[in-house]
Amino acid sequence: MTLAKAILKQDYQVPTFPTGWFAIALSKEVKKGEILSRTFSGKDVVIFRTESGKAAVLDAYCPHMGAHFAHGGSVEGEDIKCPFHGFCFNTDGECTKTGYGTKPSPRAKSYSWPVDEKMGIIFCWYHPEQIAPTYHIDTMESDEFTDYKIHTWEMISNPTETAENSVDVGHFSHIHGYKDPHSINPLKLDGPFLNVKYGMYRNGDFIGKPKKNFLIEFEIFQQGLGFALVEAHTIELGVKTRHLVMPTTIAGKEMYLRIGCAVGKIKDPGKIMPILKILPKSLITKIMHREAFKGYIHDVYQDFKVWQNKIYLTPPALSKGDGPIMQYRAWAAQFDYELNQRVNANIEDN
Ligand code: FES
Ligand SMILES: [Fe+2]
Incomplete structure (x- = not known):
């Protein structure tokens, strides 16, 4: 069965969280050193901007023991620091230091959501299995136009x-x-x-x-x-x-x-x-x-x-x-990951 046929089945419903790039915040909402808390595609995340100006999106809960970064956490240089035990994480989600000067556990790693910031908008890539971006957004910027x-x-x-x-x-x-x-x-x-x-x-x-x-x-x-x-x-x-x-x-x-x-x-x-x-x-x-x-x-x-x-x-x-x-x-169905999985596994034929 093809995707085009699968969406004709009477019980087909659009995916709650389609895959792709989505505007998660406006650039001006997250200034240097700030942390913003958002729910994106069913997941709690934090968006933060480092002192050098890089925007990053991590899971909101610290991989150490689950504190929420946006509730008492801070940005330190290029890292986000957890409010609970002071572990720091860089924009790739890697733990750069514990709060005690000891070596971080390799499991202390947070998922770093793919980010693309352009035209004053922070875009974030959503895929339920964390598959890397498969396309890029072209904002078609032009001097002939004003800002948005x-x-x-x-x-x-x-x-x-x-x-x-x-x-x-x-x-x-x-x-x-x-x-x-x-x-x-x-x-x-x-x-x-x-x-x-x-x-x-x-x-x-x-x-x-x-x-x-x-x-x-x-x-x-x-x-x-x-x-x-x-x-x-x-x-x-x-x-x-x-x-x-x-x-x-x-x-x-x-x-x-x-x-x-x-x-x-x-x-x-x-x-x-x-x-x-x-x-x-x-x-x-x-x-x-x-x-x-x-x-x-x-x-x-x-x-x-x-x-x-x-x-x-x-x-x-x-x-x-x-x-x-x-x-x-039929085109939009490509962003329905579960349907694609079912079609690829021929489950839709039954
Ligand atoms: S829960 Fe974040 S450092 Fe312990
Ligand atoms: Fe309309």
Whole structure:
């Protein structure tokens, strides 16, 4: 049996904790010498930053006798020091010294979670069997865009469900009010990466032109389930925005949903409104950024009621007009480690 077939079985449910890279914290939440306590994919962890600035994620409980590092622990140089007996651990989770100057036991080793910090975000790799990362996130940084503003929610859902939004063409008009969503580039699946491009129309009331509809092209770069970058281009106005979608499982059905918004630096403000020509471009970019961020929070929030209360139906009763939902689901199944194990062992055939 293949993964694509396995997800069609009536009792298939998305994994509680899919594998991959997920945003575990924002860089600014963990300054040098600080320790942050988080639950990530069902596990209690600590995120700390050494004096030289390196961020690391270790299991929260000290391998010596189980104290929680974040409750009374400290950062000492490049190590985290446990509050209970003063054992120190480096960013690889190795015990560098005991509290008594004796030789540490080889068992005094903590799991060091793979970390990748970029663009002000600390990404952490989750795999239930601690298998090393099999892909990397490309944040596509560009001088043409501002930095990201980021908003975080805590909610009930799952990354496999929220990421499905990007191919759920039917909901773009119904939930978000876009008109005539259509495909520009078809769905491209490449290992853990998914790319697709749509066009759709939005009413111009966001710039005080409610009688006009503007074509917006959206290109989605989904990288695993924990990171998506969506570039939106309103061609007529010469405005580009970038949007991040970063769901991160906490425990059970709880997850963080972090969203980010950046805008392309405005080059020709007259295209938006002739009067804007008199203002400095940097000011217009700033205002656009603020407004685009507000609008983006509003748009994503429109999905919340559905996400938080829906069930995952297998198989769904799809109709013409739906997007490539089943292709997406077959792709997303690669992040369901248990299902992969069962398929590889042919257990799904029984
Ligand atoms: S429990 Fe951490 S040093 Fe003893
Ligand atoms: Fe949506």
